[in-house]
Amino acid sequence: MTISETIDNPPDLIRLTDDTLHLRLAGDWLAGSLPLTLREVEDALSGKTPGSIRFETKDLQTWDSGLLTFLIALKKLCDAREIAFDDGNLPDGARRLLALASAVPEQQAGKGSSRAPLLERVADRALAAWKSVVDMLDFLGEVTLACGRLLTGRARFRRSDLWAIMRECGADALPIVSLISALVGLIFAFVGAVQLSMFGAEIYVASLVAIAVVRVMGAIMTGIIMAGRTGAAFAARIGTMQVNEEIDALATLGISPIDFLVLPRIIALVVMMPLLCLYADLMGILGGLAVGVFMLDLNLGEYLEMTKLAVGLKDFWIGLFHSAVFGVLVALSGCLRGLQCGRSASAVGDAATSAVVTGIVNIIVATAVITVICNILGI
Known part of the structure; x- marks a missing residue:
């Protein structure tokens, strides 16, 4: 049996079907005027844990770093909740930038790197x-x-x-x-x-x-x-x-x-x-x-x-x-x-x-x- 649920706010952008959460990226996704926020996605996932998230991008028009920022934050949310992040339908440019951002780990401010063991340091010096x-x-x-x-x-x-x-x-x-x-x-x-x-x-x-x-x-x-x-x-x-x-x-x-x-x-x-x-x-x-x-x-x-x-x-x-x-x-x-x-x-x-x-x-x-x-x- 198929379960289909459409979230009213925002309309037609978030849809939960079976074990997959569908996000429709439509219109312009520009920094400062995103049609959808991460908070709204979290509200849609309240009490629900789908197996994956997929995107529908046939109506997507223009986008900039605002879309990339949203996708990076959403990927972190999916990783934290063990939800598969399916980026197959994203634009090629956004997918490459997302892969590049994920490949470089963030520096943790205020946290020093762990010191190498003594023998390793001695070997490096030698x-x-x-x-x-x-x-x-x-x-x-x-x-x-x-x-x-x-x-x-x-x-x-x-x-x-x-x-x-x-x-x-x-x-x-x-x-x-x-x-x-x-x-x-x-x-x-x-x-x-x-x-x-x-x-x-x-x-x-x-x-x-x-x-x-x-x-x-x-x-x-x-x-x-x-x-x-x-x-x-x-x-x-x-x-x-x-x-x-x-x-x-x-x-x-x-x-x-x-x-x-x-x-x-x-x-x-x-x-x-x-x-x-x-x-x-x-x-x-x-x-x-x-x-x-x-x-x-x-x-x-x-x-x-x-x-x-x-x-x-x-x-x-x-x-x-x-x-x-x-x-x-x-x-x-x-x-x-x-x-x-x-x-x-x-x-x-x-x-x-x-x-x-x-x-x-x-x-x-x-x-x-x-x-x-x-x-x-x-x-």
Whole structure:
């Protein structure tokens, strides 16, 4: 036996037959003037639970987001009451939009995502670390091949870019290197004077400042300055090119991004870092001299003579070797992070930050390794 019931309000739009609720979508369904509301459908379902809802759309004329909003709310109502939602008679556009809206879950405001288990987090960190190591080794391999092409005259980069980068890494960095190096020498002299004055040996402040600055501290401070100044600039510039798809364009033209972008920066820093290190050594010694002569009342000639006796040629070579290694590490860190940059503006900032951190960590680790090697070799 067939049960047919027509709801009077609104007329002829809602009809219940057997186990199916029929909704007739007629006329214009526009936002702000819908012929039917969800509340009226709920009233029609009061005390009744049909098995499905179907639509009659032969009289439907124009519709916009108002119809879609109504259908989304109605589908949620059907899901809550376990009523089958039959959208077969809906317009194709409305059906596709409804499927798209149902495919993307709503974000629950005020509710944080559940934290992953400890083992899962550890595994994710381990996989990320392994991927980072693989990417770094792959990058080092490409740089090695690029250096081979450079030695054979097949590397492709603009000489004008090399000179411009050398100027940026060298002459443009002199003011900040001067300031930091002089202050470091001044601080060493102050610290040494506090201890040596207890034994009446203030004159050895000159030896302390000279050997510390020339052998390692001048190179370390120069490397840290260049990591924060030049390494970040390399990462930001190459990262911006990655965002603008300029690196993809180079690869499309058959030009190796390693040759064109990375190689000139490595050459520039390897050449300029030893020169900056020598300049930093001089400024550090002058900073210590200012403290010794003007605050400890040491004789200028005696201070310079003690500095000469304390520093040997091997100390200069060790400092220059430190600086050359630091130049390679800073250039590699900045270029690697720039090439790994994502495709957004925030990714450029992240790449610059990561380049600075990576460069400084590499400098400290390299200093420890070189110091141990020098100790083993007795130099």
